[in-house]
Amino acid sequence: xxxxxxxxxxxxxxxxxxxxxxxxxxxxxxxxxxxxxxxxxxxxxxxxxxxxxxxxxxxxxxxxxxxxxxxxxxxxxxxxxxxxxxxxxxxxxxxxxxxxxxxxxxxxxxxxxxxxxxxxxxxxxxxxxxxxxxxxxxxxxxxxxxxxxxxxxxxxxxxxxxxxxxxxxxxxxxxxxxxxxxxxxxxxxxxxxxxxxxxxxxxxxxxxxxxxxx
Amino acid sequence: xxxxxxxxxxxxxxxxxxxxxxxxxxxxxxxxxxxxxxxxxxxxxxxxxxxxxxxxxxxxxxxxxxxxxxxxxxxxxxxxxxxxxxxxxxxxxxxxxxxxxxxxxxxxxxxxxxxxxxxxxxxxxxxxxxxxxxxxxxxxxxxxxxxxxxxxxxxxxxxxxxxxxxxxxxxxxxxxxxxxxxxxxxxxxxxxxxxxxxxxxxxxxxxxxxxxxx
Numbered sequence: 270x271x272x273x274x275x276x277x278x279x280x281x282x283x284x285x286x287x288x289x290x291x292x293x294x295x296x297x298x299x300x301x302x303x304x305x306x307x308x309x310x311x312x313x314x315x316x317x318x319x320x321x322x323x324x325x326x327x328x329x330x331x332x333x334x335x336x337x338x339x340x341x342x343x344x345x346x347x348x349x350x351x352x353x354x355x356x357x358x359x360x361x362x363x364x365x366x367x368x369x370x371x372x373x374x375x376x377x378x379x380x381x382x383x384x385x386x387x388x389x390x391x392x393x394x395x396x397x398x399x400x401x402x403x404x405x406x407x408x409x410x411x412x413x414x415x416x417x418x419x420x421x422x423x424x425x426x427x428x429x430x431x432x433x434x435x436x437x438x439x440x441x442x443x444x445x446x447x448x449x450x451x452x453x454x455x456x457x458x459x460x461x462x463x464x465x466x467x468x469x470x471x472x473x474x475x476x477x478x479x480x481x482x483x
Numbered sequence: 484x485x486x487x488x489x490x491x492x493x494x495x496x497x498x499x500x501x502x503x504x505x506x507x508x509x510x511x512x513x514x515x516x517x518x519x520x521x522x523x524x525x526x527x528x529x530x531x532x533x534x535x536x537x538x539x540x541x542x543x544x545x546x547x548x549x550x551x552x553x554x555x556x557x558x559x560x561x562x563x564x565x566x567x568x569x570x571x572x573x574x575x576x577x578x579x580x581x582x583x584x585x586x587x588x589x590x591x592x593x594x595x596x597x598x599x600x601x602x603x604x605x606x607x608x609x610x611x612x613x614x615x616x617x618x619x620x621x622x623x624x625x626x627x628x629x630x631x632x633x634x635x636x637x638x639x640x641x642x643x644x645x646x647x648x649x650x651x652x653x654x655x656x657x658x659x660x661x662x663x664x665x666x667x668x669x670x671x672x673x674x675x676x677x678x679x680x681x682x683x684x685x686x687x688x689x690x691x692x693x694x695x696x697x
Contacts, residue, residue, distance in 0.1 A: 327626070348691055348694040410673055414494070468646055475647040483560035
């Protein structure tokens, strides 16, 4: 397809596509003459992903470039490639290790991982942004005077594990490795509001089932 | 306890507590003489909730006052009181009903509710902020060129329902009605980052279980 069709099918203005091309976020089309290039479904897919990252995820352009570099690096194994792409997304700031709430939260989260038997996650604690953000979130609770011990967290963690199994099952339906990783990135950026809304809707359903409408 | 102790135990500066008192977010203490008032555990609990709403949830003061008004209104039934408090929290803007993506998303979400048999949620669609935010989130996916049909959403919704069952089971361990509603509000404000972090941690655990560390 030509640039105009790429723009129409993606809903991304031509000027924006040209900007993405200049910034290296989108591979150049196949040049068919001096003034015209041809784009394919892969361009369309990548363009939608870039747009989702920038528009919805508010991911900085330099970070988008880094994430896509990992997606396209087929010299890496699947887990590393997926991890590198996901971990390059903007993350919570480092927790302050000297903070007493952070230290208590770390102990709680470590106890949780033991209780769950999440051996792999335990091996990743020093480098994992997800571990870090959980510590930050649990520490925020503690700082406000609320405990959130491993016993309370464990059943939620089990449900989130089942959610992650669904995520990966869905991811594996995609044919190519690059598409699978793109799907995972998209999920990290777009699924959150869907899950959160489903959660609140489920709370309303369950509340009214238990207590009626009055 | 005196104001100084209330401040120390809550970690909220005295000047801030005085501001909350002036704004009616915290009930006055029991006056023991012209210059001294006495506060109890209920003040401490309420103060922590107000702080969580304002500091973490960035809820405007007027909204905090409204939410607390619902919490304290024991003329209402449990579901209404809980709903009124939760629904007063800041929500996503109204979806634009004329937008084709919003219309398609509404159909998808309605089909989902049918498939799930969430009869109560269906009765609430015209007034529920959770329904609205789900429509907005699904429409955002569509606008970027991604479908998120009822078949894909349903297993996630089932897991979020089990999460909501946990939420309400935990809520019901609290002795008084006001405490239960406070707990629900706190959850709406503070649980989100915990759940999101648990979800990402579970993704890492599941990814490395499936594909190893390379």
